[in-house]
Amino acid sequence: MPSIVKPAARHPSLQRNELGLTIRDYEGSMSTLCAGCGHDSITAALVRALWEVSMPPHMLAKMSGIGCSSKTPAYFVSGAHGFNSAHGRMPAITTGAAAANRAMTYVGISGDGDSLSIGIGHLCHAIRRNVKMLYLIENNGVYGLTKGQFSASADIGSKSKKGEPNRMQPIDPVLLGLSLGATFVARGFSGDKEQLVPIFKAALRHRGFALVDVISPCVTFNDHSGSTKSYLNTRKRGIRATEADFVMPQQEILTNIADEGVTSVAMHDGSILRFRVVPEGYDPSDRERVLSYLLEQQQAGHIVTGILFLDENVPDMHEANNTTQMPLTQVPYAKLCPGAAELARLQEAFQ
């Protein structure tokens, strides 16, 4: 696959965003993942979301660890910054980067191996600190890079390609995030960009840690009939709990939403937003009820997607630590590091 270069030819009606860039300006190099990998589809959704929110490429930092998922930062926004860290250390590195430069937008890309096994501790603490970032887990339930062993997110009873069922309890990143107090929790499916793109756009604008778990079938090792994370099974068992669309902040529009079906509301830019009712009693701001709803659905074997929980009122890492508004990278060096005399004076104060 990598031997073929994507043609430079473009569609003549290609549109431009606020920055004057086309969606193709948000592409990266050619993917070296397997043909049909869900990760590539997620990359395409991310490219679209970044283009739609007019993300300046130089203000974006793509962070990753190790794994199939962690290769994907190479496949979008060639003009962005990036850091490919040690296995599972992406949340820690991103926390540091965000501390130093709060002006940047951080997109961390991880997988179920990177985040739920070796890196789970770092993930938990990034959630706890509410680091402002989009944390994307490309979740396929297997270790694709090492021939398809079960990962920590494999469901009980899901079969390997050889036919052996998994017997260990899965770690569900959505439940994990909710229980740890994550302020934005969503789940999507690589085969449903209609839902995934708005989720990414909302996550990119969230003022805190946005955890997005995306079911991403491994077309080589986990897309067979016994798998619970195949394209077919995800489509069969999937429930869209919430229909997401993201609207840029604007003046409030008040309207009544019908009890059932779809309600259309005209937005400021003339576009129409269609509201669908969520399952009865579902309230994405009520952590407890979301948790119990998800547990119920999990028992029934359903895969619930959508923006599942949202809380915009929790301070993020910078607010909690009362740091300076100015990114540390822009603070003059003399102020950032006042020198030995100042340090001695400070230490004196602690005597």
Add this chain to the structure above:
Amino acid sequence: MQPTNTHNPDYFHRVVDCQWACPAHTNVPEYIRLIAQGRYAESYMLNRSSNVFPGVLGRTCDRPCEPACRRGRVDGKPVAICRLKRVAADLKGEIGHLLPKIPERKNGKRVACIGAGPASLTVANDLMPLGYQVTIFEKQDQPGGLMRSNIPSFRLPEQVLREEIDMILDMGVEVRFSTPITSLKELLGEGFDAIFVGSGAPRGKDLDIPGRVEAAANIHIGIDWLESIAFGHIDSIGERVLIIGVGNTAMDCCRSSRRLGGRDIKVMARRPRAFFKASPWELDDAEEEGVQILVNYAPKEFVVENGRLRGIRFEQLEWDEGARKSRVLEDVFLPADDVILAIGQENAFPWIERDLGIDFGKWDMPVVDEKTFQSTRPGIFFGGDAAFGPKNIIWAVEHGHQAAISIHNYCEGLAVSERPAAGMNLISQKMGISEWSYHNDYNPVPRQKMRHVELVQRFERLNIEVELGFTAEQTAHEVERCLNCDMETVFSAPRCIECDACVDICPVQCLTITRNGDELELRTRLSAPANNLDQPLFVSELLPQTGRIMAKDEDICVHCGLCAERCPTAAWDMQRFDLELPYAGATACVHA
């Protein structure tokens, strides 16, 4: 929308825009690939199988393929298809052994062709290998018809024309030169099994305005004048020349004038430039040679003094938008030593008796069936300009092919309406992982510009060919511009797992997985709006997992094959489309 029926050869044929637009349906992408591989003889023979005169057409074709070329929609300039054809013809080398074998034992059927132009020659080319005895009657002492008489030798060298005509005549065609047919009834008496009329549209239109008779000595009918040059009867013209009309004949007239002594040459057009009939490149070539093209002039009278032409008085016009209505601004006099009229051609059949059962209709044209080319009298066929009025060489060739099928049917006792169907072959081009049997890299190189002989040199003799042909480097670039549209994207809905890989990778956003709908509505909600209604939408059967459809807008697909490359289940495949055109005596076999 209903799922697209790709079993009908027309669907994939239409995707190959150039082949679809070509009257003779020449397999352009395949012959360009053969040139790219240096297989010039095979490229030439592939051309010859459909268009019969690749060397001639590689210089003079009207190129309906080029405005249709998909590359034009992608980067603004079509592939230089015509000039690549010339490359194959120029470099073909020895091809005698590849020409069809002519049976020594004839089938006993005799066919007469009237006129030795491209239509008749094509009929002979198709029928001789089947054992027919073909006799061509030609009024001139040289074969070629308008290819010889109306196309100046600085555009089409004599030896190129001669070689391709000889390939046909050497099959054993009997040509009776200097034998104009003056009575069809008489010819019918000679007992031919079928007669093909390919006598062209030999009469140039005249301009009946005051002064025409008095100034006759210096007023020339364009096609007659060109013919006189071709046969060596005319070798000079006055310094100031006015050409009336702005079609391709006018371009040949003005450029010929430039070589015969004309210094101040003006082409006078009635209507604005957007409405010219001449091909844009012919206009460019004329202007390069210093010919002026003036618009919005309508000739009013030939001004004669002392019995000699002094010039023309024109009305200068102002047209409304769309050039439907005009208003006269003022009268303008332009001096001239000679005037050439190139305002169109007409058919004339004074030699066909009207009691032979051949019906004549509107404009006194014979009634000819558009598919079989048979007249109302069975056994008499028309083709080329003689059938439906002036067109061009490539149309004449296609008429000849179709008429040959009819003549063969007629002689075999079959209904002429029984046309053999076109077939197609689709062959997968996958050779392995990331390996395709064609060059699918998109090459952004711009269209190569044809080099011309320096202006000072080209007027030294009448027959110096102006176009030099492509250099090896230019050819190497130009062949890579072809998008290989015959490498068709073939989709199998049952295999699709809707992973979106093809949709995501497509560089020109021509794929969409969506719910089905009416065509016009569907066109608005694809990955990129499908606004070019001339280009078809492919719609698959319902996809197995969600019941949605795969839609493909054929408009600007660059046939890079990335959809097939990225497909994990081989639901997409790149398959070479080979249209099997039926010719006389060969029924096309249909492969699914």
